[in-house]
Amino acid sequence: MLSSITIKNFALIEDVQLTLDEHFNIITGETGAGKSIILGALALLIGKRADLSSMRDATKKCVIEGIFNIQNYDLNSFFESEELDYEPQTIIRREILPSGKSRAFINDTPVRLQQLAGLGEQLIDIHSQHQTLAIGNTNYQYAILDAIADNYSTLNDYKSAVAELKNRQIEYAQLKEKQAEAQKTYEYNLFLLEELQEAKITPQIQVELEEQQNALSNIEMLQENLGFASHQFNQEDTGVLALLRQIKQKLGALNDFGSKYAELNERLKSCLVELEDLSSEVEDQQESIEHNPEALALVNDQLDKIYALQRKHQTDSLDELLQIQRELEDKVQLTTNAQEAVAKLKLAIEQQQKKCAEKAQKLYKNRLKVIPKFIQAVKITLANLGMPDTRLEIQLKPTADFNTWGQDQMQWLFSANAGMSLNEISKAASGGELSRITLAVKSILAKYKQLPTLIFDEIDTGISGDIAKKMGEVMRQMSQKLQVVAITHLPQVAAKGSNHLKVQKETQAGKTQTLIKHLGHPERIEELAEMLGGNRESKSAMAHAEALLVDSAQQ
Template identity: 45%
Template sequence: MLTNISIKNYALIDHLNVAFTNGFTVITGETGAGKSILLGGLSLVLGKRADLSSLRDKTVKCIIEAEFLVDKYNLKRFFEKNDLDYEDTTIIRREIQPSGKSRAFINDSPVTLDILSKLGDRLIDVHSQHQTLQLTDNDFQLKVVDALADNSAKLQKYRDALKLYQSLTKELQELIEFRDNASKEQDYNSFLLKELESAPLKEGILEELEEQYEQLNNVESIMEQLAAGNQVLNDEQVGVVEALSQLKQITSKLSGYGTQYTSLNERVQSVFIELDDISSELENYIENTEVNPKLLEEVNGKLQLLYDLQKKHSVLTISELITVREGLSEKVSTTENIEGAIKEKEERLLNGREILEKFALDIRKRREKVIPSLKKQLESALIPLGMPSASFKIEIKPAKDYKVTGKDNLIFLFSANKGGNYGELKKVASGGELSRIMLVIKAILAKYENLPTIMFDEIDSGVSGEISSQMGVIMKNMSLDMQVFSITHLPQVASKGKQHYKVKKTEDNKGTTTSLYKLSDEERVIELAEMLGGKERSDSAMVHAKELLNGA
């Protein structure tokens, strides 16, 4: 419920601060007085984009603030989802800087226009003549039927199931596309994998093979050096081993003459043992080193294979080749198992479709059950609005596809005249008829849904007399369960208001200013009299005005 609105520096409004109560509030004023300005200001706090030209004083920022009582609207989840502080009394503020920059706040937390607009949709329904066209939209018509059928919880379950069904459908399609594309590459990927699996891929293998290749490729030189080394050690005349053997005998004799000679002998003995071991190892190398062209060719082949694979897969290391092999292995394995994955997804999709179909059928049955009641309520409510022969033909037909509204097409046809042909609302109903039908539908919805505040912007345009009075009665009755505003030019409607505000435009040396103020009982009589007979306010107009108020 809108409890207060404050507007500063907007269009013709210098500073306006008005408090509202529940029930039926009417707003009147002469044409051009600024009722549209009031709606424009309100639309800014509901998320409409700002326009710098709307600033009254281009050097001062525009501030519009609206206060709402939201405790009955179940909005705590919305506030939590958008990381906002929830307050039963919520304040929305919009600021437009002279630079053109705009900011929006909910309970002092900055928000985007998208969030502001979503919250605004839940707080106020500003109903203009343009929005009457919404009545011809099939989704809106289904919303009316669903309100009577109490389908809200059912539709939420259906939409959750639809979301899962659509997700599974997408996943299945992706699997099928992957299979179709992969099958073309499967043979090639298998060949590449087999090639890598046959290669000796392990960490350090390249360095190991390169060292082995160097030895095999230079085996003759190695053999020469080994032989030369062996000769140096073991020559009978000047061999190092023979010389060191003689030295060992000398130091052994010296070791009995003191500890220093003992230490020297031990060192020579140690060198002799090490050199003897080296000599044995050299002889072993000589014995086991031979020219082996076959092994050289084999090692060279492995090296060339690894080099070629690195080049083929555009990598520099064996580790990267191993990663490529693992990736190919996964691709080949996935492709080989894809049919099983597709079958499993198809089974899940079939199960999801059965659940979805069950929900859709349940929703359809509930819709069909309430259609006779909706038809009766609509036709009965339109009789006092000058449409005694109005008739509706409403049917539910199964649709081929699953939609967010269910799996139904709604046939919503109308005839204004007895015996007339039925047709779509947008084709056969006049603007005035659409306005009255929309008013009746909103009144019906108010019985079944916790609707937000509704503001009718001249919904009574084009009607007069008793019909306008009956429209006023409908809006007044709606206000028993919700807050209702009506901007009107008709005294019959204005007289039904619980409170009456007037938009007034004044001119002075500083310019033109629009203001909004609440009328007292006496001022209401005068306002209604002027609406009935003009500024002169004849005695008969005054009497009629009092009768309207007393009869309301």
């Protein structure tokens, strides 16, 4: 609900503040007084593009600020998703600087125009006679029926299911494309893969093979050095082990002369054990070495294959070569298991289509169920608004494809007069009739969902008398559930308001400006008298005006 709006330096307005109540607010004034300026300011407040020419004084900043009570609008998730501070009393401010730059704030936090528009559309719905064609918009028609049918949760589930279906269909198309591409190179990729697999590459194999190659190529040197070492270890009397044993015997004789001599003996004993083990290992290595040209040939052949593969795939790293092997395995596997992958994904798509169809069918049945009740309510309201012979038919037909709203298509057909054939509602009704249809629809819709503040801009143009009175009554009844603002020239409508504002233009010191005044009861009588074509001097006009207010108060 819009509690108040402050407008500074905008068009003919220098500085005004409007205070609105939560029910039915009336704005009246002579043509050209500046009522459209208020609408322009509201439009800026909910995210419309700014125009530097709309500034009263181009050297000063234009500021439009609105205070909204939003505790009943369930907007916490919007504020959370946009990372904004939620306040039950939210302040929206729009500034246009002399430079032409525009700024917007929600609760003093700077926001993008897109964010402002996202919030604004949930707070204010500006409806003029030029916007009545929205009633012929398919999306709008579905939104109306789904609100009445309480389809909100099911529709969200349906949209999520369709989004998942589209994702899987995209995945399916991409898989088919990859398969087609992989099939073209399957034989070549398979050849490359088998070539790599045959080489039996591991991360350390090249180092191991090069060590084997080096050893097998230097057998004589290995045997000579190992033989020398073994001889020096084990030569009788003068070998390393023989000498150490003699030293051990001598040191062992000193054990009784103190622990430090015993410790020396133990250390030598440990060294002797280690060297005896080392001598044995050298001897084993020497005996195991023999000339093996066949083994060397195998090692050389395997290394040559690895070097050739590295050159072929233009890499010096075995890790990169293994990565290439894995990529080739994936490509070959994709082709090898193509039918299985396609069949699995195709089944998933069919299951998701079934899920979407179930949700769509539920939406369809819910809509069918409420159509008769909705049509009857529209006809009753339109009859009260001077259209007793209207016919409204809503055709809802199943379709094969999934669309935004389900698996059906809808058309609203309308006839305003008896004997006239049905036609699309936007073509069958005049501007004034569309205004009344829209008012009837929104009055019904207000019973089923929390609507934003509704602002009606002279939608009562072209009607008068008793019909105007009834239109005002419909708006007044709507205002029991939501805030309504009506800009009107009709006294019958104006009399229904719970809060009356008058827009007037004054010239002071050679400058024209628009002022807005809150009217008390006596002033409302005078304003209504003028709207009736009289003036405050006309007793009959004043009496008629007072009668209108009394009549409205009694209803």
